Amino acid sequence: MTDAKQQTPFDVLQYLRQELMPHFLCPGCGHGIALRALLWAVHELGIEKDNLAIVSGIGCAGRTGAYIDANTFHTTHGRPLAFATGLKLARPDLEVIVITGDGDCLAIGGNHLIHAARRNLDITCLMLNNEVYGMTGGQVSPTTSEDRYTTTTPLGNTEAVFDACKLAEGAGATFVGREVTVQTPTLKNLILGGIAHDGFAFIEVISDCTEIYGRKNDLGSSAEMILSQKSAMRPETFENNIIDRPFRPNALPTGVLAHDKTRPEYGAAYRASIKAQQTKK
């Protein structure tokens, strides 16, 4: 079952534009761990760098894509899925992976998400959820937990919180999963499953904005924040018995949350319809 590609040990350095390192993320920022997990999955799948296209939006999350030594496409705020759709339709041979943030994907880019999910084009969308607009200094985002402080919720957030996985599934995503960065190997496996899936895969990574969100909400040091991620997982799997500052007020289910192999992949269906049209003539 093991093939040659998996035999070579994973060395993250092979996949980085090392001349750009160290990256710009703040100390302890969870996005860096998510970046490793993604590259690890790419390595295990044996995807060649030339066949890999990373499309990312604007934000700290989006910026992480720039460090990957592959075809990278740093697009406009909220639109990486739109660019990725065009790219994948033009070049179905490429493995197209989108890196986006909670603000990028759910706020300004919310419409692109639901329609990408609806179409079921073979793209993997990795949403790094740190519950905040990190890059612009810490404004409220659609996933900011209740009562959390941000620069735009000085009295604590009173807005309802988006469950991004339910949203994606409801809109038609055929592979949906969520994982925390502290479980890096499990996160890698989830991403691997998402990339291998033929259709639209949405993966929510529970990440930490240590410097801005963490500080503003007194969530502790980087290490304390990553430990407390366990409270964001299913309560029957973990208890938050390490520190008593819950990271997420409501525990979220993790793992593969939806996997539908029956719906046709959009790109294939689209090409088939063009072909049918041409043969008619």
Place this chain on the structure above:
Amino acid sequence: MIIVGVGGQGVIMVSKVLATICQMQGHQVKQSEVHGMAKRGGGVFSHVRFGEKVWSPTIPKGGADVLLALEWAEAMRWINHLRPGKGIFISDTQHIMPPFACRSRQRNADAAYTRETPHEILEQIQDGYAMDATTMARDLGNERAANTMLLGVLSTALDFPAEDWRDVISRFVPPKTVDINIKAFDHGREWAELVHENPDHAAEQLRRPEIAPALLSEAGEHDGDFVQLDINVDWCKSCDICVKMCPERCLKLDDQLKAVLHKPELCTGCRICEWLCPDLAITVHRDPANVKASA
């Protein structure tokens, strides 16, 4: 019969079903279980013995007629309890990665997941069933019904009426999930019968690619006791995550606030620091050949 799995999978529910159905057939039953680490994602096991007269509630190594495993690594942990050459092996091929707290901290312990594949195991065991029950149950509508699906497989090996099984299962699963669990049970029965007729039916299903095989690679290379850490101080941003998350406490921040391995003799090479360093500044080498290559 030994039933094993990890916390939250329903090992206890399954053993209650088994104990009850054995009683219904007029047997004496004794059951014992250990589930202390369940809340932390650790292993859970339960022994069920039945017969005309049962003395001890526990089953010695090599004494189990049935091993029913809800998780693959737990199956591997318990496989030596099966009666050699005779015991029936039934396992979900689903892998659940143990949380850090439950891993062995011995130097050179497999930091990761068991490497045996279902193929290897089934070649050795005559009466063995490895099914991807979790995915099959998810396809039916609820992955938590994987346990009743495996009961369906077991039911074909025990001479108890199917109606009794369905009756007992309905009593022990959460009321809202009775339908899906009965569906899963019947699916398991049908699957086992298909395998009886045609062993290739199981092989077919094991060929599912996707998530499973890659789990093995994490154990990957290592050569004896060799462990070496490379810490790139130019990339380290002093976040302290590696220091606090290392299970052996062998890292610290030096006076420049850069991570250093100050107790190399304690380092087990578990890679947790490597995985969790947000700045990708740590590389753990377990194979001397790779060190030379990168130097």
